[in-house]
Amino acid sequence: MNPNYIGNRMRRLLEGSAARFRTTRTSTFAIAVLIYTLLRLPAFFEPHWYTDEAGYATAAREMLRGKLLYVEIWNNKPPLQLWTVAAGLRVFGSSEAGLHVITFVSGLVALTAMAYAAFSLLSERRGTVAVLVVSVVLGTPILDAELLIPESLLIAPVTFAGALLLVGLNRPPRATDWRRAALVGALAALAVAYQQTALADAVAFFAILLIHPRATQAGRLAYLAAFAVTTAAWLVPSLMLAGPSNVVFALAGFYVAYAAYGLPSDRLAAEAVAASMLLAALLAFGSAVALRARPLPWAAGLWSVATLLAAGAPEHPYPHLLLPAIVPTTLAVAGWFPAGGFRLAAGARLRLGVAAMAAATLISVGLAQGTGVDWIPPSSSQPNLVGYYGGFAAVAARNRSLDDWRDSFDVRVAPDAQVAAWLDESGLSKARAVVWSSDAWLYLLADLDELMPTPPIYNNFVLLGSEGQVSAYVEDARPEIIVTDDLDTASFPEILPLLLRDYTQVFSAGLEHVWVLNAA
DSSP, rough: OOOOHHHHHHHHHHHHHHHHHHHHHHHHHHHHHHHHHHGGGGGGGOSSSOOOHHHHHHHHHHHHTOOTTTTTTTOOOOOHHHHHHHHHHHTTTTHOOOOHHHHHHHHHHHHHHHHHHHHSSSOHHHHHHHHHHHHHHHSSSTTTTTTTHHHHHHHHHHHHHHHHHHHOOOOOOOOTTTHHHHHHHHHHHHHTTOOOOGGGHHHHHHHHHHHHHTHHHEEEEEHHHHHHHHHHHHHHHHHHHHHHHHHHHHIIIIIHHHHHHHHHHHHHHHHHHHHHHHHHHHHHHHHHTTTSSSOTHHHHHHHHHHHHHHHHOOOOOOOOGGGHHHHHHHHHHHHHHHTHHHHHHOSSHHHHHHHHHHHHHHHHHHHHHHOSSSSSOTTTTEEEEEEEEIHHHHHHHTTTOHHHHTTTTTTTTTHHHHHHHHHTTTOOOOOOEEEEOOOOOOHTTTTTTEOSSHHHHHHHHHHSSSSSSSHHHHHHHHOEEEEEEEHHHHSSSGGGHHHHHHHHEEEEEEEEEEEEEEEH
């Protein structure tokens, strides 16, 4: 048989397979984007309901009005989070749909990065499944991905950083690889500028560069330099404007206290949690060293364990903490299964490495499972995905009012709207005000002049003290109106004497009450 005929035949077969794979890859990504978009549609009709979102939006508005972050207005997030929200407010106003446009774009960027990594590193079948899984998780509200919170924004730069790193190291080394490493470092730093927990991803990326046989010293240095320069670009001005003590407390001191608050009160139990985290980190690193000659799974596994540990560290039941772990964990699982990582690991050392990574992952998942999920509660009487999507479908079919669907999100939604409308009708929509509530949306809905150091009332107790300092601050500020809700006056009742002495209740809507300062 003619060797040229065989060679041409093989070449045509390979070219045909590559073309089919490119077509499948494009079709899969298009389907994933469609699924993601359809699942996100209700998010553009959500009410103002999520308290953290309200806190960021109100603080960002005060920054737009000239207040200095960490001094005149306080939040415990790095500046990029607040400035991104501020940009959204500048473009869209306080529209919830507008704010969710930002997270839609961020999620789409993360999904694109996932597709780039999956189709570059996995087989056609595994890549397809992995991309579709991520499109569903990012599309639904189960991890709060639609809300304008740090995790929903940082997933864009950090996912692209991880994808660029893993794909780049899976290819033959090139002289220009240091540029890719620098880009990865800059993207990782941007993620940290949204929230401090992204340091876990940044450390994981550097560990991968240290371990991977194709990584170069130039790449490692470029990564560190880009990370340092990008971080300095926002950290140095913050330190100069707000002062080191204010910045350190906001970005480190407060988070340490926040994380410690969720740990078990029993010392032995707290030490067990810390020991479990350390063990998982050591197992993952040791596994990565043992498996460093292998392709994707160990690197994705190390990244996954780092993000899962960051999610589980605070021991808080907040599903959004898990959001940055979705892409690396999906990549890691798709890389090992269903083919079975153990079958790929020939030799005792490699089998031990696979076992160590599996153990690290199981420990990390166990620590992170307390974050939970939203809209999938055990009780059907609570808001759930059926109510979320089914209710929205009923609204679209005009079998249910939009207001009724929105009111199902939170008990404060309807009272907020009623109080805002009353304030506007009464000429108090721009009054100097204190909203004594965990829900700070009224500052924006009624365009109130926010007087507190930080919008959500509970954070003021962290800043000022819990022995009467907050109510004393309010008394000194002499706001024209104070809006309370029954939940937070029950939790923080120290405002009641001031209200009864100097204010008159003039309006109520559900659990919310408007108090007006008595005339002198």
